[in-house]
Amino acid sequence: YYTRSIPCSPAHCCNDVPVSLPPAGTQFQYLVVEKKGAKQNVGVIQLNRPKALNALCDGLMNEMNQALDFFEKDPDVGAIVITGSEKAFAAGADIKEMQNRTFQECYGGSFLAHWNRVSLVRKPVIAAVNGYAPRMFLGKYCTMVNFCVIVSASSRQTQMPVLTGNCGSLNILFMQRANGKCLSQSSRINSIQTLAPSLQLWLWSFLGVESAYSEAEKKKDRPWGSEGGGGIRAYPLQPPAVSTPSPLP
Numbered sequence: 001y002y003t004r005s006i007p008c009s010p011a012h013c014c015n016d017v018p019v020s021l022p023p024a025g026t027q028f029q030y031l032v033v034e035k036k037g038a039k040q041n042v043g044v045i046q047l048n049r050p051k052a053l054n055a056l057c058d059g060l061m062n063e064m065n066q067a068l069d070f071f072e073k074d075p076d077v078g079a080i081v082i083t084g085s086e087k088a089f090a091a092g093a094d095i096k097e098m099q100n101r102t103f104q105e106c107y108g109g110s111f112l113a114h115w116n117r118v119s120l121v122r123k124p125v126i127a128a129v130n131g132y133a134p135r136m137f138l139g140k141y142c143t144m145v146n147f148c149v150i151v152s153a154s155s156r157q158t159q160m161p162v163l164t165g166n167c168g169s170l171n172i173l174f175m176q177r178a179n180g181k182c183l184s185q186s187s188r189i190n191s192i193q194t195l196a197p198s199l200q201l202w203l204w205s206f207l208g209v210e211s212a213y214s215e216a217e218k219k220k221d222r223p224w225g226s227e228g229g230g231g232i233r234a235y236p237l238q239p240p241a242v243s244t245p246s247p248l249p
C-alpha cells in the first residue's frame with residue numbers, strides 16, 4: 001500500500017499538471033509500495049509476486065509505472081528503490097504470458113514499450129538486487145534493472161550482470177558484498193563497455209575481487225569486460241572508451 005503523509009504541493013508538480021497521488025490505502029496486487037526513511041523521503045517499490053518469483057507480467061509492470069509516477073511527482077521523495085524478495089529480484093519477463101503472443105501482436109502492440117518508464121524517471125532509481133535475476137541485464141529488452149541508475153547487488157545474487165547496450169540512463173553498478181562464488185560466474189559479462197553511453201561509472205566495493213580473477217585470466221591481461229575476457233578483477237581506474245557516446249538527454 002501507499003501512505004501519503006503530506007499532500008503534494010502544486011509548486012512541485014511537473015508542468016503544473018495537478019498531481020494525482022493515489023489515495024491512501026491504494027492497493028497493489030503485485031507490489032508493496034511505501035515511503036521509508038526517517039524523513040519518509042525514499043520511495044520503495046517491492047515486487048510482490050512470490051509464487052512466480054516476481055516474473056514481470058503486464059499487470060506488475062503497469063503497477064510499477066503507476067508507482068513510479070506517484071513517487072516522481074511526490075516532492076517529498078528524493079530517490080526510489082526497487083527491490084524484490086530474498087529468493088528472487090525478478091525472474092525476468094513472464095514467459096507464460098509471452099508464450100502465445102505472435103510476432104504481429106508484439107510488433108504491432110509495441111511489446112514491452114511500457115517497460116521504459118523506469119528509465120524516464122527524473123529521480124535516482126536504485127535497484128536493490130537479491131536472489132534470482134535472470135537476464136535482468138539483457139541488452140535491448142533489458143529487464144527493469146538495467147534502466148535503473150544504481151544497481152546494488154548483494155552476495156545472494158546468483159547471476160552476474162550481462163550489461164549490453166541501450167541503457168538510457170546513467171548507470172552506476174554498485175556490487176556490494178559479492179563473494180567469490182558469484183564473481184566466478186561472471187564470465188558472461190562481455191560487453192560492459194556499451195553500458196551507460198552517457199557516463200560510465202562503476203563503483204566496485206565488493207570483497208575478494210582479485211582472488212576471484214583467475215591467474216590464467218590475469219596472464220592474458222584482457223581488460224575486464226572485453227569479449228571473451230571472462231574472469232573478473234577490480235575495474236581499472238580508467239574505464240574503457242565508449243565508441244559511440246550518446247549525448248546526455
Ligand SMILES: CC(C)=CC(=O)SCCNC(=O)CCNC(=O)[C@H](O)C(C)(C)COP(=O)(O)OP(=O)(O)OC[C@H]1O[C@@H](n2cnc3c(N)ncnc32)[C@H](O)[C@@H]1OP(=O)(O)O
Nearest residue numbers: 051052053055091092093094095096132134135141142143
Ligand atoms: C525481457 C525479456 C523480453 C525477456 C526475459 O526477461 S528472458 C528471461 C525470462 N526468465 C526466465 O527464463 C527464467 C525462468 N525461470 C527459471 O528459470 C526458474 O524459475 C528459476 C531458475 C528462476 C528458479 O527456479 P526454481 O526451481 O527455484 O523455481 P521454479 O519452480 O522454476 O519457479 C517457481 C514458480 O515461478 C514461476 N516462474 C518462474 N519464472 C517465471 C517466469 N519468468 N515467468 C513466469 N513464471 C515464472 C514458475 O513457473 C513456478 O510457478 P508454477 O509452479 O506455478 O509453474
